[in-house]
Structures are given as structure tokens and as C-alpha cells.
Amino acid sequence: MRWSRVVNVVKCHVGGEINNVVTGGIGDVPGATVFDKMKHFREHRDDLRQLLLHEPRGSVTQCVNFVVPATDPEAQMGYVIAESTEYPAMSGSNTMCVATALLETGMIPMVEPITDIVLEAPAGLIRIRCTCENGKVTSVEFENQPAFAYEIGVPLELDGYGTLTVDVAWGGMAYVLADADQLGLKLQPDEAREICDLGQKLKTAAAEQIPAVHPTNPEFAGITQTEFVGPLSRTDGVLTARNAVVVSPGRLDRSPCGTGTSARLAVLKAKGLIEVGEKFVHESVIGSRFESRIDRLTKVGTYDAVVPRVSGQAFITELSQVGLDPADPFPTGYTLSDTWPTGN
Known part of the structure; x- marks a missing residue:
């Protein structure tokens, strides 16, 4: 087996909404702010969103988050949110899944019973309070932008x-x-x-x-x-x-x-x-x-x-690696209108 790209994914859901978290394999993402990094993804790296969200690897019901270094010194990490067709400035359900994935995989140290973290979204700094017990995040409360x-x-x-x-x-x-x-x-x-x-x-x-x-x-x-x-x-x-x-x-x-x-x-x-x-x-x-x-x-x-x-409370459902075979005829996937209302 030889892959031309390997991406590490923590699969999560909150309230039934699938919001996966990419923790490795995307390389450097330039940008003075996470908002700039979001624009870089949208303009130059959209193949990653398509790889992970389009069929045969993804589906219309999923979102994905790319964990990136924060640019604001107050934040521990940054994240770029990618949905079926766009890169939103903010998403609450995605934020809950990102915080849970970062803490439960040890990328940010967990402190029980309360872990307070700051993440940088494209919309700005998001202050988050996570309630934790026995290594599990049982609740994520975030303060949204106004x-x-x-x-x-x-x-x-x-x-x-x-x-x-x-x-x-x-x-x-x-x-x-x-x-x-x-x-x-x-x-x-x-x-x-x-x-x-x-x-x-x-x-x-x-x-x-x-x-x-x-x-x-x-x-x-x-x-x-x-x-x-x-x-x-x-x-x-x-x-x-x-x-x-x-x-x-x-x-x-x-x-x-x-x-x-x-x-x-x-x-x-x-x-x-x-x-x-x-x-x-x-x-x-x-x-x-x-x-x-x-x-x-x-x-x-x-x-x-x-x-x-x-x-709300998010749950990790799977740890996986998504790979791209260089011979795969669908490197950015495809969409069909039986499930994607605007399939092509």
C-alpha cells in the first residue's frame, strides 16, 4: 500500500451531528490569523475538504475541522471549520467536538473537574469551559462571539x-x-x-x-x-x-x-x-x-x-487515518443528487 496523503481524523458527534476533527497530516497553513488560514483553505486547499467530505470517504451529513496553530497568544489551538459547501466563521457543534477531541486525545492537558481553554476560530477567540470526569469530557460550554x-x-x-x-x-x-x-x-x-x-x-x-x-x-x-x-x-x-x-x-x-x-x-x-x-x-x-x-x-x-x-456533550466515535491512493480516480470525491441536493 502506498498513499500520497494521510490525514489523522478523530471522528465525533454532538447531538447526533457528525463533526470530525483532523489532528494531523495537513502540513503548514499560512495566515496571520485563523481567519486568514480559513481563506487559505478556501482558496488553495479546498481539495482537503472535498477529500474528507465528498463521497466515497465522506457524506453530506458531515463536517470537518482542521486543527491549526493559534495565532493569538491567548489561545492554545486554532481550528478551521469546513462544511458541505462552505467555511463558516463559527460553529457551536463543531467547537464542542474540537474541544472534546483535543482534551480526550491529550493534545491539550485535561484538568478535572474543570478545564478552561481558549481556541481561535475564524470568528475570533472562543472561551470554553469543559467539565471532565475520569478522563472524559462530560460537558462543553462555550462563550460565542456576540x-x-x-x-x-x-x-x-x-x-x-x-x-x-x-x-x-x-x-x-x-x-x-x-x-x-x-x-x-x-x-x-x-x-x-x-x-x-x-x-x-x-x-x-x-x-x-x-x-x-x-x-x-x-x-x-x-x-x-x-x-x-x-x-x-x-x-x-x-x-x-x-x-x-x-x-x-x-x-x-x-x-x-x-x-x-x-x-x-x-x-x-x-x-x-x-x-x-x-x-x-x-x-x-x-x-x-x-x-x-x-x-x-x-x-x-x-x-x-x-x-x-x-x-452540550460531544462523543468520540472513532480514531482513523484517511488515505489517498495516487491511482484513486476520485481524489476529491464526487457528489450525487440522490443525497447531495446539488450533486455533480
Whole structure:
């Protein structure tokens, strides 16, 4: 056996969402910041993302994270997030998996019962508190970059549905948020394909009709995610709701989504439906849960913003090496529209 490339992968999931972590085999990645390193991957190393996420080695339901040296002295490590079609600035579920992989494999020393670490994402520094017991990370709570609402209660024209009322918010990615009830959705597993198809239509319409440019980094421009939000309720006095996040190219996030939860916290605060420090439990279509709260208030440019804290538990499922045979006819894989909505 002779491979032209070997990549070390820690396979993980959180809330059912597969977020694998590459810990070796990618070589040097230039860039003055992790954001710059992300751009280098996008512009010069996208073959790695395709190798790992496209078939026959990957699937549309997976994400991958490339562990890189941090550029900020406050951070122990950096990581570049790669999803099916893009490199997001931030991802909460991926952050939980990266932190768990780094601690449980010993790349960062674990201290029980609490290990505090700082990681550098493309979005900036992410402060993380990991609860640990018997060598296992039992909870990961991260402080996200500030989240804010671009628009509250804005009209959106959607073919076949008329005029909808939606919210638009930043939680690490730009979301259009729509009430599931107004679209007849119960956010149940048997609706997954319908949710995805409608979510893609909604995202396309929102991106065309509603501008969303990050006020401090204009490279984060445009709505890229759809979040369907279920009704709020109180369970034992705790604010609880279900959601469904549709990510490109049109598949369902299995977890409650960390950036989607952050965006929803910003919207809830803008609507006066949650207080600073109040617990909010977000549940996915498959019933997995993240706990969250608004840690404090701040500003992002002229926008009122919140600093979210989101927690969940990630699990390592496999340690593997992914190799590329130089004779393999699919060095960057392939996509087919039976599972990839925009296969080629």
C-alpha cells in the first residue's frame, strides 16, 4: 500500500451531528490569523475538504475541522471549520467536538473537574469551559462571539406561500428565522425532507430580498442558513423550544445548532422574551438538546448584541487515518443528487 496523503481524523458527534476533527497530516497553513488560514483553505486547499467530505470517504451529513496553530497568544489551538459547501466563521457543534477531541486525545492537558481553554476560530477567540470526569469530557460550554438581530419581523415574499414574517440574525453565521407554525411544520423527523426543501427556498428568497452584512467584517455577507423555530414553552420553569436548521446544500442539522441557538437568543432578547442569565433549552428534530443563556449584553457596530453561552456533550466515535491512493480516480470525491441536493 502506498498513499500520497494521510490525514489523522478523530471522528465525533454532538447531538447526533457528525463533526470530525483532523489532528494531523495537513502540513503548514499560512495566515496571520485563523481567519486568514480559513481563506487559505478556501482558496488553495479546498481539495482537503472535498477529500474528507465528498463521497466515497465522506457524506453530506458531515463536517470537518482542521486543527491549526493559534495565532493569538491567548489561545492554545486554532481550528478551521469546513462544511458541505462552505467555511463558516463559527460553529457551536463543531467547537464542542474540537474541544472534546483535543482534551480526550491529550493534545491539550485535561484538568478535572474543570478545564478552561481558549481556541481561535475564524470568528475570533472562543472561551470554553469543559467539565471532565475520569478522563472524559462530560460537558462543553462555550462563550460565542456576540450575536445580534439584523431584522425583526420583516416581510419576505416566498413563492407559493405569499408574504411571510421572518427575523434575520447573526449567531456566527447569518440566519433567516421563520416560525414553523406559519408554514405548517411540526419539526418532526418524518418532515426532514420537506423542511430541507422549504429551507433552501426560504434561504434563497431571504438572501435576495434582505441584505445582511456583518458590521465589523464585511466578508461575512449574505444569509446562508435557515432556522425554523418552534413555539416557546416552559418545562419546570425553564424556557424550552424546538428548532430545525437547514444548512447548505440543503440538509438538516441533527443537533440544535450552536450558532442557530445563538441567533435565536439574539432574536428572543430583541423581542423581550428572555432575560440575561435565563436558561434556554433548545431541542433538535431528533430530540437532542443544548442548554444556553445570554451571558451579557454588548454592541456590534450599531447593533444591540448578546454574548451567548451554549453547552452540550460531544462523543468520540472513532480514531482513523484517511488515505489517498495516487491511482484513486476520485481524489476529491464526487457528489450525487440522490443525497447531495446539488450533486455533480
